[in-house]
Amino acid sequence: xxxxxxxxxxxxxxxxxxxxxxxxxxxxxxxxxxxxxxxxxxxxxxxxxxxxxxxxxxxxxxxxxxxxxxxxxxxxxxxxxxxxxxxxxxxxxxxxxxxxxxxxxxxxxxxxxxxxxxxxxxxxxxxxxxxxxxxxxxxxxxxxxxxxxxxxxxx
Amino acid sequence: xxxxxxxxxxxxxxxxxxxxxxxxxxxxxxxxxxxxxxxxxxxxxxxxxxxxxxxxxxxxxxxxxxxxxxxxxxxxxxxxxxxxxxxxxxxxxxxxxxxxxxxxxxxxxxxxxxxxxxxxxxxxxxxxxxxxxxxxxxxxxxxxxxxxxxxxxxxxxxxxxxxxxxxxxxxxxxxxxxxxxxxxxxxxxxxxxxxxxxxxxxxxxxxxxxxxxxxxxxxxxxxxxxxxxxxxxxxxxxxxxxxxxxxxxxxxxxxxxxxxxxxxxxxxxxxxxxxxxxxxxxxxxxxxxxxxxxxxxxxxxxxxxxxxxxxxxxxxxxxxxxxxxxxxxxxxxxxxxxxxxxxxxxxxxxxxxxxxxxxxxxxxxxxxxxxxxxxxxxxxxxxxxxxxxxxxxxxxxxxxxxxxxxxxxxxxxxxxxxxxxxxxxxxxxxxxxxxxxxxxxxxxxxxxxxxxxxxxxxxxxxxxxxxxxxxxxxxxxxxxxxxxxxxxxxxxxxxxxxxxxx
Numbered sequence: 001x002x003x004x005x006x007x008x009x010x011x012x013x014x015x016x017x018x019x020x021x022x023x024x025x026x027x028x029x030x031x032x033x034x035x036x037x038x039x040x041x042x043x044x045x046x047x048x049x050x051x052x053x054x055x056x057x058x059x060x061x062x063x064x065x066x067x068x069x070x071x072x073x074x075x076x077x078x079x080x081x082x083x084x085x086x087x088x089x090x091x092x093x094x095x096x097x098x099x100x101x102x103x104x105x106x107x108x109x110x111x112x113x114x115x116x117x118x119x120x121x122x123x124x125x126x127x128x129x130x131x132x133x134x135x136x137x138x139x140x141x142x143x144x145x146x147x148x149x150x151x152x153x154x155x
Numbered sequence: 156x157x158x159x160x161x162x163x164x165x166x167x168x169x170x171x172x173x174x175x176x177x178x179x180x181x182x183x184x185x186x187x188x189x190x191x192x193x194x195x196x197x198x199x200x201x202x203x204x205x206x207x208x209x210x211x212x213x214x215x216x217x218x219x220x221x222x223x224x225x226x227x228x229x230x231x232x233x234x235x236x237x238x239x240x241x242x243x244x245x246x247x248x249x250x251x252x253x254x255x256x257x258x259x260x261x262x263x264x265x266x267x268x269x270x271x272x273x274x275x276x277x278x279x280x281x282x283x284x285x286x287x288x289x290x291x292x293x294x295x296x297x298x299x300x301x302x303x304x305x306x307x308x309x310x311x312x313x314x315x316x317x318x319x320x321x322x323x324x325x326x327x328x329x330x331x332x333x334x335x336x337x338x339x340x341x342x343x344x345x346x347x348x349x350x351x352x353x354x355x356x357x358x359x360x361x362x363x364x365x366x367x368x369x370x371x372x373x374x375x376x377x378x379x380x381x382x383x384x385x386x387x388x389x390x391x392x393x394x395x396x397x398x399x400x401x402x403x404x405x406x407x408x409x410x411x412x413x414x415x416x417x418x419x420x421x422x423x424x425x426x427x428x429x430x431x432x433x434x435x436x437x438x439x440x441x442x443x444x445x446x447x448x449x450x451x452x453x454x455x456x457x458x459x460x461x462x463x464x465x466x467x468x469x470x471x472x473x474x475x476x477x478x479x480x481x482x483x484x485x486x487x488x489x490x491x492x493x494x495x496x497x498x499x500x501x502x503x504x505x506x507x508x509x510x511x512x513x514x515x516x517x518x519x520x521x522x523x524x525x526x527x528x529x530x531x532x533x534x535x536x537x538x539x540x541x542x543x544x545x546x547x548x549x550x551x552x553x554x555x556x557x558x559x560x561x562x563x564x565x566x567x568x569x570x571x572x573x574x575x576x577x578x579x580x581x582x583x584x585x586x587x588x589x590x591x592x593x594x595x596x597x598x599x600x601x602x603x604x605x606x607x608x609x610x611x612x613x614x615x616x617x618x619x620x621x622x623x624x625x626x627x628x629x630x631x632x633x634x635x636x637x638x639x640x641x642x643x644x645x646x647x648x649x650x651x652x653x654x655x656x657x
Contacts, residue, residue: 006585079379107548110378114378136560
């Protein structure tokens with residue numbers, strides 16, 4: 001079992017320090033209570049202190065490689081990054097385009113990123129948002145985004 | 156206390172037209188999701204919570220319990236057929252299930268796995284039915300100091316979920332505590348760490364967080380692993396095992412069910428641990444241990460019965476104390492709170508009818524998956540071949556729309572996306588996700604009850620010394636923490652002993 005400083009651990013350690021700093025900074029803005037329930041900043045600041053120490057341990061200590069298929073790098077695999085970008089675009093477009101149009105495009109893009117053949121991808125990409133719409137809106141009466149664009153075009 | 160009449164009413168409710176279709180639908184969905192490698196029961200529960208919003212609470216809860224029980228069972232199907240565990244807990248089933256399939260006994264292996272899971276699940280569901288009311292009655296004595304101690308105990312044991320690195324598990328707990336702090340101060344009532352976002356005034360929506368961490372993160376992880384179709388599974392024939400064969404393994408079942416139940420009750424560990432321990436013990440006590448790993452039916456029976464044997468145990472602390480035992484029960488707890496049901500001893504006082512319906516639902520779910528699993532074995536065997544390149548994008552869309560549907564709020568879509576990316580990055584770098592989720596729940600419970608304890612003690616924590624139950628729980632937490640620190644120390648010594656690479 002290999003044991004060495006991993007870039008992922010170092011990055012996580014730095015993030016922990018940043019989170020600890022934010023907690024301490026934020027706690028300075030909270031009202032200080034002197035009642036019997038104790039000062040509300042104590043628990044968060046203790047947590048921040050432990051986070052700082054854990055961050056230090058992550059950066060300094062050497063540990064065995066984690067189990068599973070992690071490879072110890074912080075290089076981001078292309079397909080997942082593309083999927084995340086597509087998801088950000090969906091989140092931005094959802095209100096404007098609505099579930100059906102944005103959902104069809106999103107599923108189709110993701111399926112192609114994953115390597116699905118067009119023949120299988122297209123029917124599922126079209127059917128899935130429609131089925132989700134029917135189940136949520138028609139059966140369960142849970143409203144989903146219609147799309148501002150369609151509301152404008154078809155008043 | 157356990158009430159047979161209420162249980163009978165519970166069965167009647169589960170058999171009603173309002174609930175029964177959801178029991179069957181949940182069982183089928185659970186088997187399908189569990190059988191597909193990479194998709195877990197926890198993921199399925201998180202993904203399908205939004206579908207229960209507009210249902211009667213008992214319909215939604217029974218559906219999610221059915222997904223939970225059948226999802227745990229069905230992980231074994233892929234283990235047996237294509238040597239890839241459908242769920243992490245099903246890895247022990249693979250050891251003898253796959254060799255059985257290679258010998259042309261895939262149907263027999265699936266049959267034994269189904270019956271064994273049913274036996275384990277029913278055992279633990281009945282244990283839950285009997286013991287949960289007793290524990291809930293005892294827990295009525297609990298007040299803020301005891302709940303604070305329970306949260307500390309839960310967090311200390313949660314770190315054992317870390318796998319190979321306890322420090323990474325600890326870090327996951329710390330991040331969960333920080334996430335749980337966002338929102339309103341539990342005593343002072345002022346907003347903290349909301350950064351001007353009014354949507355954060357009540358904290359992150361817990362269901363959106365869970366969908367992100369368990370569904371979207373897993374889908375992102377799958378995106379980087381998919382290359383081609385899974386191997387073609389062998390033919391499934393003669394699924395129904397002989398009664399004599401099942402009865403002949405009664406010792407295996409008794410031992411494995413006990414392992415499952417006890418390990419299930421322990422916070423932080425569940426089906427994965429119990430199945431491996433039961434398998435190892437069955438092999439150790441066998442007259443001919445050399446048969447194991449080469450297709451011994453007892454190996455499949457031990458692993459599967461212990462897996463489902465842990466489900467009732469996992470639910471016990473969640474239902475009675477409001478302390479989830481593992482990630483799946485944390486997600487189930489989130490589902491209960493969505494329906495305005497707060498798990499804990501008061502639930503047993505205020506809604507004994509519903510609690511007994513939950514017991515009846517859990518028992519029925521274990522019967523349902525046995526019947527469906529045996530009847531549809533050939534069909535479900537084909538599920539393992541589903542093209543994940545087509546399926547996983549659908550999971551992504553369902554995750555995001557499910558998050559939106561919680562409050563019809565686009566902000567929750569961003570929360571799910573953020574936690575999806577966080578969960579994926581954590582998994583890639585060996586940080587376990589489950590401790591984070593448990594810490595979000597237990598952190599809030601710990602802080603609020605600590606400060607209520609301070610109020611009870613008029614500003615002094617010395618009141619803890621007058622609370623023997625709290626002291627015992629804290630002592631257990633200290634013992635558990637000592638064991639964790641000992642493991643960290645041993646791990647560090649091992650790491651130092653290895654010369655640096657290069």
